[in-house]
Amino acid sequence: MDISAPPPPEEEVRSEVAEKTLEEGLKALKIDFPDFLHDSVVPLLKRRRGKKLEQDCSSLCTANENVQKMTLELCERLKTSKEAYEAAVQRAKRLIAATGKSDQLHAKELAKAEGRRAEEARIAKDLWEQIAVAKTEEEELCKKIAELTDDCDKEFKRAEELKASLAKDFRKHEGELKDWAKKLIDCEAARSSESNVD
Numbered sequence: 001m002d003i004s005a006p007p008p009p010e011e012e013v014r015s016e017v018a019e020k021t022l023e024e025g026l027k028a029l030k031i032d033f034p035d036f037l038h039d040s041v042v043p044l045l046k047r048r049r050g051k052k053l054e055q056d057c058s059s060l061c062t063a064n065e066n067v068q069k070m071t072l073e074l075c076e077r078l079k080t081s082k083e084a085y086e087a088a089v090q091r092a093k094r095l096i097a098a099t100g101k102s103d104q105l106h107a108k109e110l111a112k113a114e115g116r117r118a119e120e121a122r123i124a125k126d127l128w129e130q131i132a133v134a135k136t137e138e139e140e141l142c143k144k145i146a147e148l149t150d151d152c153d154k155e156f157k158r159a160e161e162l163k164a165s166l167a168k169d170f171r172k173h174e175g176e177l178k179d180w181a182k183k184l185i186d187c188e189a190a191r192s193s194e195s196n197v198d
Helices: 009-027 033-197
Strands: none
Touching: none
16 A cells, blocks of 8 residues: 655645636636636735745745855865965975075085085196106116115125135134244243243
């Protein structure tokens, strides 16, 4: 069993109006049109318009309130967005200024670094030249040292030869000295024995 919900009041009014209009349409054949308009249609239209106007006014008031609320919300959001935008712009300006200062500092530091690099390159070039000169002098000194070492070796060899020769001569002369010392002792002994004999 299907129980349908009662129709909304608007539909009831419409159905009543439709029935009345239908009945009055049938009576219209017998009734004059101005009387018909005046007696039935005008009050019906006034009633219907009144309810419709009330509904429309109520809907418009509600819509107007909603629009005002949304307008206020949008104004607040716009204000918040504007503040956020202004804060972002200020932050961007500060960052740009800081970046500009940083770029100036980097440019100064870069110029200083380039100056130091040029100075270091000049010093390195001077050092390489000094190293080349020192190497040449070292090679010359090594040659002189080799020559002096060779001369020293020759001198040492000659000194060893002289030492060996002196040792040989010393031994030879030592024997001779011993002989002379013996002869001297013998001479003195002979002299002292002669002086003792007298």
